[in-house]
Amino acid sequence: MTPKAKINLISISISLIITVALTSILIIVIGKSPVEVFGKLFLESFSSGYGIGQVLFKATPLIITACGLAFCFHASIFNIGAEGQINAGSFVMALVAIKLAFLPVFLSLPLSILAGFLTGGIVGYIPAIIKIKKGVSEVITTIMLNFIIMALVNYFLLNFMAVKSTMRTEKISDDMMFLKFANWFEFFHGSSLNIVFVFALIIAALSYFIIYKTKFGYDIRAVGFNKVASEYIGLEPSNLIIKVFFLGAGIAALAGMNFIFGYKGYYEYNFTNNLGFTAIAVTLLAKNNPVGIVFSAILFGVLDYGGLAINELIPKEIMFVVQGLVILSILSVNSIVERKLKGRFGS
Amino acid sequence: MNLVNTLISAAFLVSVLRGITPYFLGASAANFSERGGVINIAIEGFMTLAAFTFAVTMSFTGNAALSIFTALFINVAFSLLYSVFTVKLKIDQIVTGVGFNLFIEGITKFLLMYFFHSSSNTERIEDIPLIPGLKSIPLFGEFFGDSIILFAYLLMPLSFFILNRTRFGLRLRSAGENPKAGESLGIKIRSYRVYGIMISGLLSALAGIWLAGEQNSYSDFMIAGRGYIAIAAMIIGKWKPVNIFIACLMFAFFEALQIAIQTSGTGFPTQFIQMLPYLITVLVLIGFIGKTKPPAADGVPY
Numbered sequence: 272m273t274p275k276a277k278i279n280l281i282s283i284s285i286s287l288i289i290t291v292a293l294t295s296i297l298i299i300v301i302g303k304s305p306v307e308v309f310g311k312l313f314l315e316s317f318s319s320g321y322g323i324g325q326v327l328f329k330a331t332p333l334i335i336t337a338c339g340l341a342f343c344f345h346a347s348i349f350n351i352g353a354e355g356q357i358n359a360g361s362f363v364m365a366l367v368a369i370k371l372a373f374l375p376v377f378l379s380l381p382l383s384i385l386a387g388f389l390t391g392g393i394v395g396y397i398p399a400i401i402k403i404k405k406g407v408s409e410v411i412t413t414i415m416l417n418f419i420i421m422a423l424v425n426y427f428l429l430n431f432m433a434v435k436s437t438m439r440t441e442k443i444s445d446d447m448m449f450l451k452f453a454n455w456f457e458f459f460h461g462s463s464l465n466i467v468f469v470f471a472l473i474i475a476a477l478s479y480f481i482i483y484k485t486k487f488g489y490d491i492r493a494v495g496f497n498k499v500a501s502e503y504i505g506l507e508p509s510n511l512i513i514k515v516f517f518l519g520a521g522i523a524a525l526a527g528m529n530f531i532f533g534y535k536g537y538y539e540y541n542f543t544n545n546l547g548f549t550a551i552a553v554t555l556l557a558k559n560n561p562v563g564i565v566f567s568a569i570l571f572g573v574l575d576y577g578g579l580a581i582n583e584l585i586p587k588e589i590m591f592v593v594q595g596l597v598i599l600s601i602l603s604v605n606s607i608v609e610r611k612l613k614g615r616f617g618s
Numbered sequence: 619m620n621l622v623n624t625l626i627s628a629a630f631l632v633s634v635l636r637g638i639t640p641y642f643l644g645a646s647a648a649n650f651s652e653r654g655g656v657i658n659i660a661i662e663g664f665m666t667l668a669a670f671t672f673a674v675t676m677s678f679t680g681n682a683a684l685s686i687f688t689a690l691f692i693n694v695a696f697s698l699l700y701s702v703f704t705v706k707l708k709i710d711q712i713v714t715g716v717g718f719n720l721f722i723e724g725i726t727k728f729l730l731m732y733f734f735h736s737s738s739n740t741e742r743i744e745d746i747p748l749i750p751g752l753k754s755i756p757l758f759g760e761f762f763g764d765s766i767i768l769f770a771y772l773l774m775p776l777s778f779f780i781l782n783r784t785r786f787g788l789r790l791r792s793a794g795e796n797p798k799a800g801e802s803l804g805i806k807i808r809s810y811r812v813y814g815i816m817i818s819g820l821l822s823a824l825a826g827i828w829l830a831g832e833q834n835s836y837s838d839f840m841i842a843g844r845g846y847i848a849i850a851a852m853i854i855g856k857w858k859p860v861n862i863f864i865a866c867l868m869f870a871f872f873e874a875l876q877i878a879i880q881t882s883g884t885g886f887p888t889q890f891i892q893m894l895p896y897l898i899t900v901l902v903l904i905g906f907i908g909k910t911k912p913p914a915a916d917g918v919p920y
Contacts, residue, residue, distance in 0.1 A: 301732060349712050349713060349716065351716055397900075401900075401903060401904055404904075404909075405903060405904065405906075405909055405910060406909045406910045407850075407853060407903045407910060408657075408659075408712065410659050410712055410715075410716065410846075411659075411846050411849055411850055411853075411899075411903070412900060412903065414843055414846045415843065415846065415847075415850075415896040415897075415899050415900045416896075416900065418842075418843055418892075418893055418896040419893045419896050419897055419900065422889040422890070422892050422893035422896075423889070423893070425889050426887055426889035426890065429889075430887070548720055551716070551720065552720070555713070555717075585732075586728055586731035586732055588724070588727040588728040588730075588731045588737070589728055590724075591720075591723060591724030591725075591727050591728060592721070592724040592725050592727075592728045593724075594720060594721075594724055595717065595720045595721025595722070595723070595724040595725065596721065596724075598716075598717040598720060598721065599703075599714075599717050599718070599721055602703065602709050602710075602713060602714060602717055603702075603703060603707055603709065606707040606708065606709050607707065
């Protein structure tokens, strides 16, 4: 194990412990037992095939979006607009799937996925251009775009496509729907886990390969590590930032597949429910490593699914607290651990 | 026609002049931190936190002064925590800022549910009392009688004076422009950066308190990006108090326009009206001339 990986593992473990400790204190303060809460959380998640299936189902879109963010974060692009990128991309994805229903599935399906990817990418392209041309931080523009896109999607959905008195599109044709795991394995009976989970794992593997094993990935990390120095080795940071923003936002948008093709069969307004922000915590906890992302997404899948079960004990909004705590503790712990251990491991 | 009548009314003017308050307080908050060299993306979170603390304390005690004090106190505590992250541990300021925003969003969502069993808002709270003599001025009573609005207006010349004419302001700026040179003159750079962040926490608290007071409650997501728009106003105003004020005037105008269109019932799609402030922000950021030029050491840990 490389020194860097060792440092990362140590800081991830410590920050998880801190997060659990602080969350426990909060639970005690409001007069509940942390043992009972965490016990119920894990029992509910892992005591049945259904629970495990649901956890992995919840983790699926997180893995995909977080991988998209990992590309951005490696290039020091702090994309916090995934929420808008996913909604725009998924809306178009469902739309194309509905409009192309006359084509055979092997054509209409890839085309609608591609349309979703491109839409997400274009939404990522706008803040990239503003960042390059005007030097305005992508944090501000991506947040503004989240509001703008949600309003636009709302407008087009309600005025042209929505099923009467709902906030969703009509259903895509049944033969475009992905198979559920429960169709093959009785173990997952009743859970919504579907093929998109496998797709998410493939995306994670590919992202890992691209980021760590190809020249493009090396360039991304070089630009992210030191923009000025990367120019001296012949890279064009501006160009690369635009590409990465497009790619990252496009991948993030693919998360909609899980909901559309794997679960409901339609786009529903704001189905993401904070997915784009939870994915930030997932990515940071994994130190931007796509393999780590799979595990941290599953952890958040437990919180998401188990949160419903503990709602009778404490408000399920505790999940948002944990999310924030994870980010703050990984940031601080990593900074401290790196300083303390750098000499020891000789990196 | 209805809309035109609204736009030329005194009430519209008052709503623009009042509406500057949270933007200018938020933008000044961001500015004091950045002139000291620390980017504070957490303005949105700080505003949210103060609005929440104020409304909760207010609904339990009904005491406006106590509630304002509590909100300021909590924000100072969070500013100190923010300083530990950015100044002491030298963690990436943008990531820290977003982390704070998400944490504050989470804890307020959770506590809102815990205290009020509602995912949307607190109970109705009383108005912040107006200043006795000034509130009876005709038409503008709600303007001059409001102590936070008055403070925001005084802040424009005050922050200009502090940043350009006082020892404190010049030292703060040296922390943001050239910390090495400042330190060689004996200035404690890190302390000044912390002061900048503390001022930032206090000013954004006032912005949040004012907004909660205006709508007589705290509701989830009520700041709705105003903290980020305030940062945009600071950028457009090129980190100068007077220019920032003008930028905020523009955002306040569009916010008032948004409300005017909404209430006049022009038949314009509501979604487009709602996205107006955000669209304007992006368009202005795209359109305004030249690349932005923040303080030289802005965002660079020291």
